[in-house]
Amino acid sequence: MTPQVLPQTETLRDEAVGLDLRPDTEILERLLAGQQAALAALDACLPQISVAANLLAETIRAGGRIHYAAAGSSGLMGLADGAELPGTYGLSPDCIAICMAGGVPTSAEMPGHTEDDTEEAQQAVSQAKSGDAVIAISASGSTPYPLKFAQMARAAGAHTICIANNADAALFDHATCAIHLDTPPEIIAGSTRMGAATAQKAALNMMSTLMGIRLGHVHDGLMVNVIADNRKLRGRAEGIVRKITGVSDTVARDVLEQAAGDVKQAILLASGARNHAQARHLLEQSGGHLRPALKQL
Incomplete structure (x- = not known):
C-alpha cells in the first residue's frame, strides 16, 4: 500500500521525535527556531x-x-x-x-x-x-x-x-x-x-x-492619520505634529484642537495654512497625501 502523503502543515518533523524528553531550554530553542524559519x-x-x-x-x-x-x-x-x-x-x-x-x-x-x-x-x-x-x-x-x-x-x-x-x-x-x-x-x-x-x-x-x-497615512514612518482617542495617542499625535513642523508643545496642542484631532490638517495649520478649510482643500487636492500638500504652502 502506498503511504499517505500528508500536507506540509500536517507533517511531523524528524527533529521533533523525542521532543517531550528534552530539557525545557532545548524545547524552547526548537520552538523559537520553528518560528524564525516560518518568518x-x-x-x-x-x-x-x-x-x-x-x-x-x-x-x-x-x-x-x-x-x-x-x-x-x-x-x-x-x-x-x-x-x-x-x-x-x-x-x-x-x-x-x-x-x-x-x-x-x-x-x-x-x-x-x-x-x-x-x-x-x-x-x-x-x-x-x-x-x-x-x-x-x-x-x-x-x-x-x-x-x-x-x-x-x-x-x-x-x-x-x-x-x-x-x-x-x-x-x-x-x-x-x-x-x-x-x-x-x-x-x-x-x-x-x-x-x-x-x-x-x-x-x-x-x-x-x-x-x-x-493611502498617504504614513509620513516618514509616522502615522499621520492616527485616531487619537486616548491619552497615549493624543500625546503621540502632538509629538507627530512637533516632529514634522518643529512647533512647540503649546502650538501642537492648539492646531490639533483647531483641526478637531485631524493630524494631517493640524500639521498643515502649523506649517502655514490659513485655516481649517484651506488645510482640508490641500489634502483633497493631494489625495490625502501630506507631503505634496505641504509643498503647496
Whole structure:
C-alpha cells in the first residue's frame, strides 16, 4: 500500500521525535527556531504581498470594504490585523468586515467544527460586493469556510487575496492574488497556530501597513492619520505634529484642537495654512497625501 502523503502543515518533523524528553531550554530553542524559519518564508512572497497591498488601497480609495474570511487561528490573525486598521490609519470601521467561522470569540471557547460551516460562509459573503477586497486565510488552504467565501466573493466581482501555507491549496483556485507562505512543518505537527500563523500575521501586517503608506497615512514612518482617542495617542499625535513642523508643545496642542484631532490638517495649520478649510482643500487636492500638500504652502 502506498503511504499517505500528508500536507506540509500536517507533517511531523524528524527533529521533533523525542521532543517531550528534552530539557525545557532545548524545547524552547526548537520552538523559537520553528518560528524564525516560518518568518523566513516571507522573503519569497514580497511581490505578491505588494500586489495585495495595492489591491487593498485601490479598494479603500474606491469606497469599498475589506473582508477578512477565515477560521480558527487564521481567523484570529485576520482579526488582529483588521481590528487595528481604523485606529492606526483612520479608516472607517465600516470599511472593515471580520468574517470568522463561528463568529469572533468572546471567550476561550472556539469550536473547531465551525470551520466546516459553508452555509454560514454563504450568509457572510453576501455582504461582499464587486470592487470589495476579500482576504481569505487558511493554513491548509482547504478549510471549507474561507474556501466557500473566496469562491463566492470572486464570482461577485470582489478582489480575492488568498493566503495559505500549502503549495497546492484549493484556496488558490479562487484567488485574484495568491500568497503561498511556504512555512516548514510545525515542531508540533499540525499546530498551525505556531509557525504558520506567525507567518500569516506578519504577511497581513506587512500588507495592511503598505496599504496605509500608499493611502498617504504614513509620513516618514509616522502615522499621520492616527485616531487619537486616548491619552497615549493624543500625546503621540502632538509629538507627530512637533516632529514634522518643529512647533512647540503649546502650538501642537492648539492646531490639533483647531483641526478637531485631524493630524494631517493640524500639521498643515502649523506649517502655514490659513485655516481649517484651506488645510482640508490641500489634502483633497493631494489625495490625502501630506507631503505634496505641504509643498503647496
